[in-house]
Amino acid sequence: MSPDVSTDAALCAPGPDEKSARLAALIERVSRRDARAFEALYRASAPSLFGLAVRVTRTTESAEEVLQDGFIKIWRFAGSYDPAKASPSTWMSSIVKNQALDYLRRNPYAGVYVEELDERLTASDAEPDLSHEFSLDAERLSFYLGRLAPVQRQAIALAYFRGQSQSEIANTLDAPIGTVKTWISRGLESLRRMAEARHAPPRGGLY
Template sequence: MDADESRQLLSGMLRAVANHDRSAFAALYRLTSAKLFGICLRMLPQRSDAEDVLQEVYVTVWHKATLYDGQRASPITWLAMIARNKSIDRLRVSGVERHNEPIELLERMHEPEPASDPVEIDAERRRLDQCLAALEDRQRCVIRTAFFDGCTYEELASRSGVPLGTMKSWIRRGLLRLKECLEK
């Protein structure tokens, strides 16, 4: 299945879920849960928390599938952002201390491969990797840390030893370059 077919399949499932189609919801879960669980596991220190958050993600999808806009994001991106945001919410509520190593140490850490599932598209992954590689090292590192660890701008600035405004500028410029590259 190519990228367009996957996107159309998931978009159709989300439209059906918006109409409370339980079989479409079950199929959506089968196709996307491994990837979303991988995101939750990466961000949360306890597996049980990741499992709870994954359940919250799908409850949110069931109730808010009508909000999905295919013009703004691919279905898997929209689902991944829900998983990321729910994981960040769990971290904030629990007051769990996340990785507090300096950013430079995180740059050297091996990033595990994401959970594979039928929706994962190799061509898109290579393109994203190429665009990330085109960023400056510090921009790439803080964007990955913000996304995968759910760090706030304040946490990133503190860990990097730079002013908050500088951190915001690094991330904003990096995201703009990333978006520009991905749109080519």
């Protein structure tokens, strides 16, 4: 009987346990400030961690920054890794995901492509959006959005320009859904007040 080539290939390929053991060994060496081990750890795990960063931040530029910061933390805190609590991949993914979420909180429009934001704000044939709702041109709407609290700005941008549901936004920003609802409602109320103030007559009742 001829040998099963696919079975032989599977036996030769490293299994999940073997890969985890190798990564754990590299992290242990990194904890002792082994630069070569750090390079090997980066080569082995960077592609998948970069993919995770892209899924959260939605842009390659943001993901590159997140990945760099994530590996700095991996280098610094390698000594805290406990293989009994998590696999190496899970531990590193948690670090990178937290970095990505921190990035989103720091950057009001992170996670929304600039080109997409411009298109949604300026498209005349688009479905009703923020610019129509508040009767504002794109430039003024962008200015008003810039005056909101960062978390309100981010939640509204994800809801209106990315089309995410409130539960999806809660997952993206790692916040309770009730908090997300508050951010959006208060942000929209602030936009409404700014728009009404723009159209209000000056003192004396004259335009």
